[in-house]
Amino acid sequence: MALKAAILPVTPFQQNCTLMWNDETMRGAVSDPGGDLPRIKQAAAEIGVTIEKILLTHGHLDHASAAGDLAKELDVKIEGPHEDDLFLIEALPDQAAKYGFGPVGTFRPDRWLKDGDTVEFAGLTLEVRHCPG
Numbered sequence: 475m476a477l478k479a480a481i482l483p484v485t486p487f488q489q490n491c492t493l494m495w496n497d498e499t500m501r502g503a504v505s506d507p508g509g510d511l512p513r514i515k516q517a518a519a520e521i522g523v524t525i526e527k528i529l530l531t532h533g534h535l536d537h538a539s540a541a542g543d544l545a546k547e548l549d550v551k552i553e554g555p556h557e558d559d560l561f562l563i564e565a566l567p568d569q570a571a572k573y574g575f576g577p578v579g580t581f582r583p584d585r586w587l588k589d590g591d592t593v594e595f596a597g598l599t600l601e602v603r604h605c606p607g
Contacts, residue, residue, distance in 0.1 A: 533562030542581025
């Protein structure tokens with residue numbers, strides 16, 4: 475079993491969204507889906523990955539703005555970011571309008587993450603390192 479990853483530049487900012495998966499089960503997670511949901515879903519379909527979780531490293535617009543919509547579409551949970559980023563998540567609709575991202579819905583993560591936590595998907599476990607700033 476190996477962790478595989480594909481980097482998907484998304485949003486007008488071209489930030490790195492990451493599709494990660496277990497190469498045996500072809501189940502995985504998306505980290506930082508800031509936008510361009512059709513691109514993310516197409517990449518997962520082309521590779522053959524079933525997305526079972528969304529992970530957020532932080533709440534900036536280009537990393538989190540599509541997380542709520544993707545979670546609803548795929549019926550999956552959102553884990554992260556750290557609870558200190560709540561104000562950023564709450565500001566996503568205003569930030570999206572300011573930077574021309576189109577309409578962005580609000581969401582609350584199903585689980586906040588902190589240093590030392592672990593996240594699991596597709597039989598894989600990752601450890602959280604809190605790196606603010």
